[in-house]
């Protein structure tokens with residue numbers, strides 16, 4: 260066994276040596292070509308291709324591949340070792356075979372989908388399904404051109420049992436730095452299916468905490484760019500994430516995968532960019548104050564304002580509102596450019612209702628006004644004298660302006676304000692009465708009161724963007740080739756349906772976890788609310804049930820919270836990675852700060868790179884941060900205000916920890932004074948506990964909630 264390992268090690272050492280030499284030679288050949296700096300467009304493109312290749316090769320030379328797969332095609336094909344890396348490298352001079360195969364190439368899919376067994380393996384290539392035998396699957400760790408580790412996860416010729424998860428467990432056991440990382444060397448079969456799913460499908464993915472949803476979505480983008488390079492471009496892909504800190508946290512994965520230019524945004528930033536106006540938004544902290552700081556929050560129903568404003572019913576009402584506006588758009592008057600000339604309203608209506616019917620409202624108004632102007636010019640041509648023509652022209656210009664002012668102003672916020680003003684004063688036109696009757700009073704009260712202060716809430720943005728979309732022609736620059744919605748349980752059907760107008764072929768990756776739905780007041784409660792927006796052949800559903808982030812002990816602890824505390828909670832299956840038991844630490848009010856401090860110090864002694872204290876509320880995080888800082892503890896506060904994610908040692912309210920992860924976590928105040936015995940608080944705690952990779956300590960007062968196991 261040891262001998263086998265030695266010879267495998269030597270073989271890989273030699274192979275690495277040879278690969279690195281060949282990559283260096285390719286680089287050398289490229290560097291011999293003088294850099295083109297002239298103005299010829301074709302040459303510029305060729306130069307940019309060479310520059311890209313130089314960069315890829317330099318990167319690749321440091322760690323050319325991470326895996327080897329020995330595959331024999333068909334029944335009699337020869338066994339061929341394939342080396343798989345983050346970037347493909349062209350053919351070797353020695354055997355005319357690709358030096359390194361890109362992880363996204365069809366044959367590389369076997370490296371992920373093949374999980375052992377004697378049967379033939381199959382992968383899908385452009386020319387059809389290819390079948391053959393896998394002989395070896397080997398993980399190879401290379402760092403700065405040095406071979407660091409080998410692990411065979413399958414060997415057809417070995418009598419030893421396969422150790423499929425061994426390398427994965429080794430990877431998962433590493434401490435985390437500040438940012439999310441790529442997982443190309445250990446993508447699991449269930450994740451690979453999502454990454455490689457066809458482009459024009461709305462994928463809905465329910466993934467338990469730590470199942471790699473965010474990571475998988477980012478790898479999927481890299482895959483789509485590779486597989487559909489003729490049809491998609493990076494700058495036409497977007498990933499929507501909940502906040503700027505989260506965007507910063509995930510910002511390094513795509514560059515690591517050699518992918519640039521993909522837009523990464525919050526929905527709110529994107530919406531404001533579409534609306535091209537400075538809209539005053541109610542700060543998110545006010546919403547969080549209401550829902551998380553306040554223990555006396557109301558129950559969530561379909562009439563909860565954010566839920567209602569995210570519903571398809573509201574979307575439909577907005578559409579009807581715009582339709583009614585269409586009926587009353589043309590001013591109720593003839594147009595007289597000067598006293599003797601009359602352009603009858605009936606004629607203008609004819610243009611508006613028939614000739615320009617296919618244009619959206621704002622465009623129709625533009626077209627009609629241009630036509631009116633042309634009509635005026637025709638009339639001016641038949642003026643009896645030049646002096647009269649000049650006089651009429653002047654008058655016509657003033658009257659055209661006045662006539663234009665009689666048309667409604669097609670600006671989304673103005674129209675939204677007009678709608679709610681009319682609703683409030685009960686002065687809606689008759690056709691809109693049915694709309695008004697359906698809107699819950701709370702929605703009318705809250706929206707009107709914010710609009711009075713000249714602000715809107717984030718949950719009003721889908722309606723505003725929808726109004727904009729119905730009014731204007733969609734600019735090509737705003738069309739997407741693919742949209743990723745992360746933390747999708749916090750988005751509404753209105754969000755998704757609206758974005759569907761902006762993406763070609765319903766090409767969506769929509770990922771989330773209903774068990775982590777701590778923003779249930781605005782998000783979906785069932786995935787059907789989203790999947791039902793698409794025709795059944797246009798959508799696909801994937802569950803991700805394995806959790807890769809946390810140890811078995813942490814996952815088992817978190818699963819109990821779900822089982823006991825959350826109705827229909829979807830529990831996680833842990834990877835077999837064992838760690839310390841979850842610690843329950845009693846912490847009474849009199850000695851609370853002292854106890855937290857002393858345990859925090861114990862944790863720091865373990866030299867984890869990232870640790871966190873999660874409090875129930877932001878106010879508690881602020882207070883505890885101050886107390887600990889006064890006692891000389893170096894820890895930074897995450898209060899939702901900063902855009903960058905610093906990593907290191909943090910203190911934050913549990914609801915802001917969504918999406919992040921830390922080597923070790925202390926959750927404070929896990930008692931009935933802080934967490935109620937209800938679904939919502941159980942979800943909050945579930946989110947908090949599943950942030951920990953290796954260690955979880957629970958600090959609690961006298962009485963813990965029913966869903967906590969002691």
Ligand SMILES: Nc1ncnc2c1ncn2[C@@H]1O[C@H](COP(=O)(O)OP(=O)(O)OP(=O)(O)O)[C@@H](O)[C@H]1O
Nearest residue numbers: 442445446447468469470471472473474807808918
């Ligand atoms: N196949 C894998 N190999 C190695 N690590 C993985 C794999 N899949 C996921 N991980 C790791 O698991 C952790 C969780 O991944 P990620 O944050 O993408 O999960 P998530 O499902 O979005 O989590 P959550 O919903 O809890 O925020 C990350 O550290 C990621 O690197």
